[in-house]
Every structure is written in C-alpha cells, then in structure tokens.
Amino acid sequence: MSEQGFPGKLVQALGADTVITDPSEIEPWLTDWRGVYRGRAQAVVRPSTTQQVAECLRLCNDHRVPVVPRGGNTGLCGGATPDSSPANVVLSLDRMNRIRSIDTIANTLVADAGCILGNLRRAAHEAGRMLPLSLAAEDSSQIGGNLATNAGGVNVLRYGMARELALGIEAVLPNGEIFNGLQTLRKDNTGYDLKQLFIGSEGTLGVITGVALKLHPLMQVRAVVLAAVESPRKALELLRLVYGACGPRLQAFEFFTDECLGLVLQHVEGAQQPFAQRHGGYVLIELADTADEQALQALLEDVIGRALEEELCADAVVSATLAQLESLWRLREEISEAQRADGPHLKHDISLPIEQIPAFMASAEQRVRSVAPECRLFVFGHFGDGNLHYNVSRPAGADRDWAARCEGPVAEAVFAEVARYGGSISAEHGIGQLKRHAFHHHKDPMHIRLMLQIKQVFDPNGIMNPGKLL
Template identity: 50%
Template sequence: MTEPLHDELHDELHDALRAIVGPSHLLLDPAAMAPYLADWRGRYTGRAHAVVLPANAAEVARVVAACAAARVPIVPQGGRTGLVLGSVPDTSGLAIVLTLRRLDRIRHIDAANRTMTVEAGCILADIEQAAAQAGMLFPLSLAAEGSCTIGGNLSTNAGGTAVLRYGNARELCLGLEVVTAQGQVWDGLRALRKDNTGYALRELFIGAEGTLGVITAAVLKLYPQPKASLTALVALASPQAALDLLGLVQERCGAALTGFELMSDYCLRLVAAQFPALPTPFAVHHPQYALLELSSPESQDHACGLIESAIGAALEAGIALDAVLASSNSQSLGLWKLREHIPLAQAAAGKNIKHDISLPVSRIPAFIDQTGAALQAAFPGCQLVCFGHLGDGNLHFNVAPPPGAGHEAFLIHQQAVNRIVHDNVAAFHGSISAEHGVGALKRDELVRYKSAVELDMMRAIKAALDPLGIMNPGKIL
C-alpha cells in the first residue's frame, strides 16, 4: 500500500508538477479541486492532494514519471460522466487527479483512409461534428456525448445506441497513444485495419479504466454518412415480442438497422410524468416498446420502404400491436428524446438501484420475466425501470421503490437487490457490466462472478504494466 507523503515530499512533488504544467494548471485549493473529486451522480466525493491539467502527451508523461518516482497514485479523468466511480479518487487523499480535458485537439482527418486522429480530451459531440463537417460519420453516440470525452469512452469501452451496426468503442478504434505507468509514451497511432505483428497491446488499454496507463490519443474509424435515416416506435405485448421483432427486422433490413432500443411502459410513464412536454405517440399504453433506427446508404425512399415493409409484416404477424413512423427529423428527435430522457426521469423521480448488464440476446425475455418475479417476491411492489440496447444484449435493469416508499430507505436493500440481479445474470451467462465499466463500484462483485483463473491473469497483466500499483488504484482489481 502506498504510504502518505510527508509535507515536504508533497511540496517537492508539487514543485515538480508546477514546473511541468505551469502554476495555473496545478490545482491545490480545495474549492478549485472540488469539481474533480465528486462523481457524476453526486453520491460520492473523494479526496486528492492535487489536480493536474497537462496540455499534451509529453506533459502527461512527465507528470506520470514524477508521480512514479514519488510513489504517488494517479487517477486519470476525462469528462467525469462515469457511473461506477472509475474516475474519482478514494477518500485517502493520497492520489493526484490527472485530468485530460486540455488534450482536446483533432490532430488529423484522413478522408481516403476514413480515419480521424484525436486527443483523449476531445468531447464526443465535437468529434461527431468534425466527422460530419468532413462528410463522414463517427457513429459512437451516447446520452452524455455533450460532455464525455473520447479517452473516457475508450477507457470504459463505451457502447451507446449504434452498437448493433457499428460496434462499441473498441471496434471503432484502430490505434492508441498511451503514457505507460513508467512515464513513457507508446506511439501506437497506427491507422491500419490489419496489423498482425504480435500482441494486441491496444486491446489491453481499451476498457482498462486507466488502471494500466493513460490514453492520450486515438485513431478512430469513420464511415460514410447515410443518405437517409428513419425512426419508428413500435408497441409490443412483451419482451419476447420485441425479440421476435428484432429478428424480423434484421432479416428484412440487414445492416440498415442501426439501433434497436427496448423500453417498458413504466419507463415511458416515468418520462411523461417528469417531462410532460415530450411527445405521447400512442393514445393507449402498451406493455413494451421498441425504438428502431434505420440508416440507408441509398435514399429516403429506400429506407422508408424497408421500415414500412418490416413493420407491416410485424403487424400482420401479430408481433407488433401498433407503430408510429417519424415523418420528419423533428419527430425522429422527439422519439429519441423519450429514450434519452429515461435516466433523467429516474433521477428526477428519486434514487434507485441501477444495473448495467449484458446477456445473450436470445435470453433477455426469460431473464426479465424470471428476475422481475424474484425481485417482486423479495420486495413486493418494487418498480422495474427496464430499458436498453436490445439489439446488442445490453439492458439497464434498474429497481425503484414501491409507490409511496422512501427512496433513501429502499437503498438499504441495494446489496440484496444486486445479489438477485447479478446472480440471475450469471445464471443466464451474462455480464454484470456491459458499457459502464467496473470502477470501484463493482470491483468486489468481480470476485464472485469471475473465475480465479481469469482474475489471476488480470492481476498478472496489472503487475507487469503497473508494478508500483499507482495507476487508478482500487478500480477493477
């Protein structure tokens, strides 16, 4: 375990860091540091003895080298939108926070190779906009895209709404620049789709949550802009009907299907209660809904023909109960707002117990039915806020208290609720973290759900790349 620094050693390190980044980019005042110490949900606040804001990879390397020499832990931080306490320090006050927000340059766009080289502090929405201005598409899309950074997206292997068509962050990255735990810069910014020259080092750092090194830049894949995009909301009787609809639409539309989101009726009722100005597409309520997004490389007519044919077949077969097809961009945005406002509606309604899980797509209906029944038996009247990316098997399976019950009082059951949900996830051969990561929040759960062999391999990698244990300690392992 890292020992606390004496005041004089603190001062020596602060002097070294100040010389690297400049006085205005070393924060020591508690009020100035405060925004970097709290998690996005506002439930947890850590401590640090400094916040450091380097301007480039060379400065990051020098900061890491100085901290390694002083045996001081480092907590890398991007947009601080994570949900598992992965980018905030613990309460010991031993660590520095290394924020990458000043590394915000788009270094290069190669239109012919369909790649973009960006720094880790670039905001995701800015990357999407830069790609669009170049006539191309960067398809990673998240609710937090206006504030999350690409370094954080890669460090957590973020998913989002277009994984079904384009894959998650790992699939969208060709190369990385990384500062190692020793303060060296690894230039792996290769814009290659084929490179079979040894171990895939890039893969180690994506999804590692800053525990092995600091991602400072990345080469991202770009795609042609679709000629047309259409959105539909389909009413369904059950999760099984949603799975049947997914299969039908995939068969008829193929790669044109870019998004397939599942939302329960309770989710939309929650959104309607908190955001009454948003659209109400159906006159009556239905048990489940699927939000479909189709993108066509050909034309609007082609996309419209595909989605109308698929939905028509689903209605005729009794898979779908009703459907609404957006006829304009504003209507499409309105339908997506229903999905995107579910987490906001949850937050406005009160605290709940959240789960970010993944399952084989074929097992999702049975999981929802069985896990929902188990939760009702243990906590009668609890509300299931179940929504997510059905197309890639990722559910946000959240549990709210019964009507009239206190939210704070219900949170005392979090461990028992987690045990029911996560044990069922394991029984269905799923994962307890799909796109949010592990961080500190789910670290101890890994011991229950990963084998000793797997954990030993992970610890061996950590020990090899970060032998001093200074990179984001207490996260994942």
C-alpha cells in the first residue's frame, strides 16, 4: 500500500527504507533516555547523506512540518524528544556514521555528525592521537548531538568544551541549503564565526551533518588518585595545590559527596568501598602525559603527600594498576546509573565561579530543605570546571507524587542560589524542554531577544525543534 499525505511525500523523495511511518516502529523514537518525556510524530527519517537531510528539510519547510533532530538520545533535557504535535518528523542521524578523514599532521578529524563519540575516540587513538571529548554516555551519544549541546565531560579542565574542539561544521539549514563550514583551518579571521551558532543550538537552527575536530597528542600514561576530603572548601584548596604543581598535566578533577558513593556501592555490581572509613566527600584526580609513567606517578604521589601533610585531604588511594585506575573512575562515572536505579530524582546541572562552590553548597542545601525537608541530596561533578550536578531525590518512604510536587519549588530554590552566586542554570546539558521555563526566567532578556532574532534569520518558519530552548 502506498503512503498517503506528508509521509508519502517523504517516502517518494527519500525512499521507503529511509522513512519509518508504522506507528509501532515509530514508538521507540518518541521518548527520551530517562523516560521522562514522551511526544508524537508522523514519521522518522533516517537519511544516509547530507543531500538526503537537505531534501528532507526542504520538504518539511515547504509544508511547515516541525523537525526534531535526533542524535544518540542521551541528552537529559528532552531536547531530542518530539513535543505533543502529531505533525512532528524525527530526523535521526544514526546512519550518517562515516569518518571522512583523520590527519595526523594537522591533527584533525572530519566525520559525519551521526558518528558515535566513542567510535571517534577509538579511531583517533588508533591513529596515535586523542579526541579529548569524553563523557559517560560516549558509547551512545553522537558527535552531532555533542556539538548541538556543546557537551563537556571529564576533560574540560584541560581541553575545553566541545565548542573549543570544533574547527568546522557542515549543517543543513531549514530551507534545505547546505552551510559548508567544514574547514580544518586553525586560523580564519574573516568575520563572524557562524559555525559557533550551531554549537549549543540544540537543533533549533538547522541539522549538523558533518564536523571537523581538533586532535591532541595521545596521552600514553595516566595516574589517578582518589582523595577523601572533609569539605568542599578542602577540595578547593586541593585544586589550587594540584594545579600549581601539575599544570597542564591535570586532566580531571572530579568531586562527589559521600551520599553519591553510598548509592554507587548500593547499586553498582562490583563497586568497592575505597577507604576503611567514609568521609564527607571525594575528589578523583587524573594526571596524564605523553611519556614517562614513573615521573608522572612520582609527581602525583608527591603532590598528594603534600596535600595529606597540609590536611587538605584525609586519606588517598593512588592507582597502582590500570584495573585499579579504572575501578576508581567507575566510582565517579557510575553515579548517574546508580541514581537511575535508585528512582526518580530532580537533576540540576549548574555551574558556579569555582571559589563560590563551598558557600553555594551550604546555602543551597538550606534553601532546598526549606521546600523539601527530608530530601536526599546527591552532589557531584566536574569540580575543576565549576560544574556541579546538584541532584535531589525523594526521601525514603515518600509518596509517588513527591517528584512532581517538589520539582518546581526545588528547581526555583537551586536556581535562585545559582543566580545569587553568579552561576549558570545549565552548565553542560543545555535547556531542551526541561529548563525552558527557568531559562526564560533567569536569562538576561536582551540575550533572549538576540537569540530570537538569530532564530528568525535561520528558521523563519519555526520548523526546527519547536518547544525546545526558545
């Protein structure tokens, strides 16, 4: 039976094997990774080429059909989930997964936007280089999604966010025009850097189809320590000491509270208690270098020795083997999974001026408890970047409606404290559907006005990812 209506036009233009219209087959594309959001769509399109993306967008634009770009669906703000309109078309990049080139002289990698981040990291590694963008969802998230959300991850401290790793972007505009900014130049001072507009745009300006990224030298040797700290203030002092002593070798400085460790020990198979006794919080520090493992290990041991002497940390485990290094990292990386196993929680991915973190943590807890007295707090994150995942869970024995009832007041409490300390309500994950209200409440109205004007230039018919960000 031939397809009717708009899906029929998509099939005609792109071929039946590129367009899914059967409602039961569309079903998996309608929810987000956490299962919090659910939407509707009349079709899912899975193009294999930039030309097919262009054809799809041109058709959708001509018929004013909303388009929801979809990467690996690991975003935590509902950005890749369609809204409740039955007219939506979900445009998945999963078939655009070709590495176009790797250059080990210019140190660049060019790839389709649908490539899985972990695969790109492995390909760079095989070529003797490093793609530093790394996050717990790297084996599902796509590089196009990483740029559309300006992802961060565990190496921001040394290499910056996704934005700082991007040299060029190819994208399709809503009218089907191809923006060819896929260059690998390190220097190009010819006016506005338009590719930057697509980075962090969450699919609201067009569809990223290709990316050119910077590569870095492969870090051949790593050394990791897990340090027990009694307070965020001590973690701050530890950061000052370690950065001063290790400079650019400092690759990661991650923090988590004892409550987070407890959750990982409870829910993650094989996770082991790292210290004889529990402490207020923990800092995971990684140093990395291109060569000389012994020197790196000695540097780490020396700096941790000083930290213990100066009582910046109460105890420390330095990894002696790769297996130990990985099991220390698991304690940090499995926190999100452990939270998922624990049940519903209210996530707040925020950033602060680093020196304000201790004061923020004290006053935010007070304020949150004033609206959700018995809640459980799970605070962890990329401390060295001033980025905290400030997650709030329901108390033991609370009724099922707890999250729905507390979501608004808790977010308001957290974001008010973020504003008070000069931070941002979204450090890494973007705005999506989740933070739209808060974004409009807390962002400078002039910034929003300029964003709306840019949106109008790229997407005058408003077909790109409606209901997200703006």
